[in-house]
Amino acid sequence: MKVQQISVFLENKTGRLARVTEVLGENNINIRALSIADTTDFGILRLIVDAPEKAMPVLRDAGFVVSSTEVLAVEVNDQPGALSKALRALDNTGINIEYLYAFVQKDPEKALVVFRVERLDEAIKVLQDKGINLMSSRQVYSL
Amino acid sequence: MYWQREYETMSREQIRKVQLERLQALVKRLYNEVPFYQQRFKEKGLLPGDIKTLEDIKHLPFTTKQDLRDTYPFGMFAVPMEDVVRLHGSSGTTGKPVVVGYTKNDLRIWGNLIARSMVMAGVTKNDVVQNAYGYGLFTGGMGIHYGAETLGAAVVPMSGGNTAKQLMLMQDFGTTVLTCTPTYALYMAEEAHAGGVDWEKIKLKIGIFGAEPWSNEMRRQLEESWNITAVDIYGLSEVLGPGVACECRYKKGLHINEDHFIAEVIDPETGEPLPYGQRGELVFTSLTKEAFPVLRYRTRDISVLYADKCECGRTLIRMERVTGRTDDMLIIRGVNVFPSQVESVLLEFGETEPHYLLVVDKKGTMDDLEIWVEVSDRMFSDKVRGLEDLEKRLRARVLSVLGISAKIRLVEPKSIPRSEGKAKRIIDKRPK
Numbered sequence: 001m002k003v004q005q006i007s008v009f010l011e012n013k014t015g016r017l018a019r020v021t022e023v024l025g026e027n028n029i030n031i032r033a034l035s036i037a038d039t040t041d042f043g044i045l046r047l048i049v050d051a052p053e054k055a056m057p058v059l060r061d062a063g064f065v066v067s068s069t070e071v072l073a074v075e076v077n078d079q080p081g082a083l084s085k086a087l088r089a090l091d092n093t094g095i096n097i098e099y100l101y102a103f104v105q106k107d108p109e110k111a112l113v114v115f116r117v118e119r120l121d122e123a124i125k126v127l128q129d130k131g132i133n134l135m136s137s138r139q140v141y142s143l
Numbered sequence: 144m145y146w147q148r149e150y151e152t153m154s155r156e157q158i159r160k161v162q163l164e165r166l167q168a169l170v171k172r173l174y175n176e177v178p179f180y181q182q183r184f185k186e187k188g189l190l191p192g193d194i195k196t197l198e199d200i201k202h203l204p205f206t207t208k209q210d211l212r213d214t215y216p217f218g219m220f221a222v223p224m225e226d227v228v229r230l231h232g233s234s235g236t237t238g239k240p241v242v243v244g245y246t247k248n249d250l251r252i253w254g255n256l257i258a259r260s261m262v263m264a265g266v267t268k269n270d271v272v273q274n275a276y277g278y279g280l281f282t283g284g285m286g287i288h289y290g291a292e293t294l295g296a297a298v299v300p301m302s303g304g305n306t307a308k309q310l311m312l313m314q315d316f317g318t319t320v321l322t323c324t325p326t327y328a329l330y331m332a333e334e335a336h337a338g339g340v341d342w343e344k345i346k347l348k349i350g351i352f353g354a355e356p357w358s359n360e361m362r363r364q365l366e367e368s369w370n371i372t373a374v375d376i377y378g379l380s381e382v383l384g385p386g387v388a389c390e391c392r393y394k395k396g397l398h399i400n401e402d403h404f405i406a407e408v409i410d411p412e413t414g415e416p417l418p419y420g421q422r423g424e425l426v427f428t429s430l431t432k433e434a435f436p437v438l439r440y441r442t443r444d445i446s447v448l449y450a451d452k453c454e455c456g457r458t459l460i461r462m463e464r465v466t467g468r469t470d471d472m473l474i475i476r477g478v479n480v481f482p483s484q485v486e487s488v489l490l491e492f493g494e495t496e497p498h499y500l501l502v503v504d505k506k507g508t509m510d511d512l513e514i515w516v517e518v519s520d521r522m523f524s525d526k527v528r529g530l531e532d533l534e535k536r537l538r539a540r541v542l543s544v545l546g547i548s549a550k551i552r553l554v555e556p557k558s559i560p561r562s563e564g565k566a567k568r569i570i571d572k573r574p575k
Contacts, residue, residue: 007525009518011555037527042553044527063557065518069525098526116525 001124001134002070003141004052005114008045009065012038020045023062029055032143033103033114046101048073048114050141072115072123073140075133083113089130090115095123105143112140144267146259146294150402151457155450158458161402163197165430170194170203173438176221179214180204180438200405200428201416205439208241211381216242222434232280233380240280243380244434250289252431253386256400257290260389263398263455264351264374266320268295271346273313275323275331276354278302282384283354287322290386296320303327306334314344321350325357325365325373332368345369351376353385356465356483360490362394375464381440382427388462393454396461403431406462407439408448411469419450422479424469425462443469445481471569475503475510478547482568485514488540492533493521500559504572512549514541517556 010016017036024031033048049055052068059066076082090097098116105112112135117123127134145151153161171191173180183204184190193199211219216239220227228247232240245253266272272291278284284302291298299316301309303323309331312318321328328350335345347369353376365373377397378385387404388397399406404427408417411424425442429435447463467481474480482501489497498517503510514537516522522533534551541549560567 005525007523009523009530009553009555011553011558016555039527039531042530044525044530046525063555065520065523065556067520067523067525098528 001072001128001136002120003048003073003114003135003137005069005071005116006047006049006052006055006059007067007069008047008059010036010043010045012041012043017045019062020047020059020064023058023064024049024055027054027058029058032140033101033112035099035101035114037099046114046116048103048140052141069116070120072117072120072127073135074113074115074127075135076111076113078109078111082111085130086113086115086127086132089126089132090117090123093122093126095119095126144262144265145457146262147255150400151259151398151459153402153458155458158401159197162405162430165402166197166200166405166428167191167194169428169430169436169438172221173436177219177436179210179218197405200407200439203428203438205414205426205441206437207441208381208443211241212239215239217244219437220244220434221436222246227434229285230280231282231285231380231384241381243282243384246433249433249435252403253286253383254289254293256383256386256403257287258294259400260376260386261290261294261296261320261351263389263391263457264349264376265372265392266291266294266296266349266351270296270319270349271299271316272296272320272322273299273301273309273316273318275301275303275309275321275327276385282378282380283324286378286384286386287351291320291322306331310335310340313347314341317344317346319346319348321347321369321371322376323352324354325352325361326355328352328365328369328373329361332365336368347371350374351389353377356467358483358487358490359464360487364490377462377465379442379444381437382429382442383432387427390464391453391455391457395453396449396463398453398455398457398459398461399448401459404429406448406460408446409441411443411445411472419448419460422447425465445469445472445479473501473503473569473571475512476547478545480512480545480547484544485541488537488544489516491540492537494519498556498559499568500570501568502570502572505574510573512547513552514549515552515554515559517559518553519556522553 030050035046037044100115102113174191226246227244229245274287276283350371350373362373374390376385376389378387388399390397407426408423417423425444425446426439444465445467449461467483500515502513537551
C-alpha cells in the first residue's frame with residue numbers, strides 16, 4: 001500500500017526543473033505525479049515515477065540530491081466531500097499530514113491524492129477501516 | 144614521559160634566559176653571515192648589541208615568504224654550502240619553491256624535536272611507526288622519519304598514497320603509530336571500513352597528524368574510526384619542518400619547543416605583538432638553526448598562545464591549533480572570520496567533506512555575510528520544514544562560533560565552483 005516518492009532538491013534558478021525532467025526522459029522514466037514545494041531560495045520537487053529504483057541513481061549521477069520517502073496514494077471518488085472523509089479519519093486519530101497533492105488518473109470517476117503522513121502503517125489501517133481505497137505501488141507505477 | 148626533560152620542564156625564568164642567550168647569538172650570526180639581514184638591520188639603525196632583553200625582539204625586522212622567494216635559492220643561508228647536508232623545499236603551488244637547508248647539527252636537533260613530539264603523544268621505541276607523509280622535497284616525510292629513528296621506533300617509510308598497500312602492511316606489521324595528513328588518515332579509514340580489513344590485526348594506538356589545519360571535530364572522527372588517540376603536530380619548512388610544536392596527550396594546544404624557537408603572536412594589520420590569550424598571526428624565530436635561521440618569520444597562520452601550566456608537566460607554552468590563515472581571514476563588521484570556522488560547524492552537522500562558500504557584500508553601510516552550503520544526501524529531507532530547520536540550526540551555530548549572524552543559503556551539489564579539485568571558499572564583493 002506504500003508508494004515510493006522521490007524528492008529532489010532544486011535551487012531557485014532557471015532550467016533546473018527542465019533538467020530533472022530531461023534526465024528522466026533520457027532514461028525512459030515516466031512521471032506519474034509531481035508537486036513542488038518552494039521557499040524564496042529553494043524548492044523541493046516530489047515525484048512519483050514508474051521506476052523509482054532506476055530514477056534515484058540516474059538523478060544522483062546527474063548531480064542532484066535526492067531522497068526517497070514512502071507515501072500513500074489515496075483513491076477518492078470525484079465528488080464533493082470525498083476527500084474530507086479521508087482527512088477527517090486521519091485527524092480523528094491524531095495523525096498529521098505533512099503535505100498532500102492530487103494527480104489525475106485515467107478513470108474519470110476517481111481522483112488520486114498523494115498523502116505524506118507521519119505514522120504510515122497506522123494511517124493505512126485507519127483509511128482502510130473507513131473503506132477508503134489505497135492504490136498499491138504497482139497500480140500507481142503502471143497508471 | 145619526556146624525551147629531553149631538562150628542556151621540556153624548565154622554569155619560565157630558565158627558559159627566558161636560554162632564549163635570550165640564543166637570540167643574542169643568533170642576531171650576531173645573522174648580522175655577520177647573511178647580507179639580507181645586515182641590510183635590514185642597517186635600514187632600522189640596529190646593531191646586534193641593541194638586543195638586551197627578550198622584549199627587544201619587537202625591534203627586529205620580520206621575515207616574509209616573499210623575502211625567501213627574493214633570495215632564492217641560497218641567499219638566506221648562514222653557512223657555506225660545504226656545511227649543508229640536506230636541502231628541502233616548501234610546497235609552493237606556484238613558481239619556485241622556497242629552499243631551506245640543514246647542517247648535520249640541524250638534522251640532529253630536528254630529529255630530537257620530532258622524537259620529543261612523538262614522546263609527548265605517547266610513542267615509545269617499541270612502536271612501529273607507519274610514516275605516510277610524502278617523502279621528497281617536502282619536509283614532512285623525511286622529518287618524521289629521522290625523528291622516529293632518533294626515538295628508536297621502527298619506521299615504515301611508506302610515503303603517501305597506495306592505500307591498499309598501506310592497509311595491508313598496517314595489518315601485517317602491526318603498525319601502532321600512523322603519521323600523515325589528517326585528510327589522508329580519514330581517507331584511509333574510509334577505505335579500511337569499506338571492507339577487506341581484518342580489524343583484529345589493526346593495532347593502531349596513536350595518530351600524529353599535521354601539515355594542514357584540521358578541526359576538533361575531525362579529530363573526533365579520526366579517533367573513532369581508527370580507535371586511536373590523535374594529536375596535532377605543527378611546523379613549517381621555513382622554520383624547521385614538523386616538530387616546531389606538538390600536542391601532548393592532554394590535547395590542550397600544542398607545546399612549542401621554546402628552547403629552539405621564540406613564538407610571538409602579532410596583529411597581522413599593524414605588526415604589533417599581542418599578549419598571551421589574544422588571537423593573531425604566529426611569528427617564529429629559530430634560535431639554534433645553523434644553515435637556515437629565520438628571524439621573526441611571519442607564518443600567516445592564525446593562533447593564540449597560552450602560558451598556563453599543562454597537566455603533562457611541560458612548562459613550554461602552548462599554541463592553539465591553527466584555525467586559519469591570514470590570507471583567508473575576512474573582517475566582517477569588525478569581527479575576524481575564517482572559513483575554517485564555518486567548516487568546523489558543518490563537520491559538526493555530520494558533513495565529512497563540506498562544500499561551502501562565504502559571500503560577503505555591503506548592504507547599505509553594513510557588511511552582509513551569506514554562507515552557501517551544498518546540500519548533501521545526509522542533510523536533505525523531502526519536507527520544507529526539515530530544510531528550514533536545518534538552516535535555522537546552522538545559523539544559530541554559525542552565530543555562536545563566528546560571533547556574527549549570517550544568512551545560510553542551501554545550494555545544489557557541485558554548484559560551488561572548484562579549481563583543481565579544491566573549492567573556493569570566499570567571494571568578497573565589498574567595494575575596496
